[in-house]
Amino acid sequence: MSRLARNPIVYADGIVCTFADKVLAIKGSNGEIQIKIPYFLDLDVSDKSMMISLNDPAGKKSRNFPMLGTIRAQIVSAIKGINNPFKKTLELSGTGYKSAIKGDILEMSLGYSHPIEVKVPPSLKVVCVKPTLIEVYGIKSEEVGKFVAEVVAYRKPIPYKGGEILPDGKGVIKKAGKR
Incomplete structure (x- = not known):
């Protein structure tokens, strides 16, 4: 366990926290x-x-202490997500690669003979800023x-050819092929 667990968790004004039945x-x-909060934590x-604390008579020697x-x-992660939703960006790089949102389905053309369809979970928001740029938001x-x-x-990512989906602008170092 880190020493951070001894410090109180402070949250903003627009957030309401309730604790009942270990939830x-x-x-x-x-x-x-x-x-869900485990039975051995208060x-x-x-x-x-x-403030979170251990409800175990063994104290720091308990097997549950690291939890x-x-x-x-x-x-803390949940509070951050409620304040500002988490965001990840995907960039499609390849000839003819494009994406579109149709209802709750993300449709992508990725060089296969058929379009790829991915169902978007209801807790997430997916936006196609450009046909080659996808943003995913969620709490x-x-x-x-x-x-x-x-x-x-x-x-x-393929280091020799290209044509990939890159998360958050991460690049792949291109390698030289046979000469």
Whole structure:
């Protein structure tokens, strides 16, 4: 566990946190997240802060002690996502590569004989800024990253040819082929 778990978690004015039946509900202008708190942890929610503590007689020697920092990090991440949604950008680079949103489906032409269709989860917002630029927004960092990884898996970076889906403007060092 990090020493951060000893510090209170402070949140902004527009956020409402409630804790009942070992479930923490965090509500804000961008949505709501519910986090299940394990039985061996206690959460003390006050006006604009909360404190997490271990409810185990073994104390620091408990096997559950490392979870204190993990759950705290999940709560802080949820509060950040409620304040400002997480954003990831995907760039399609390749001849004829393009994308479009049709309802809740992201349709991409990636050089295959057929278009690739990916269903967008209801908790995420996907915007095609340009045909070759996709932005993914969501309040849960894990869901945003999982969706981006799923889309990138359709065309992984190839160092010799190009034609790939690049997350957040990351480039691939091009290698020289045979001469």
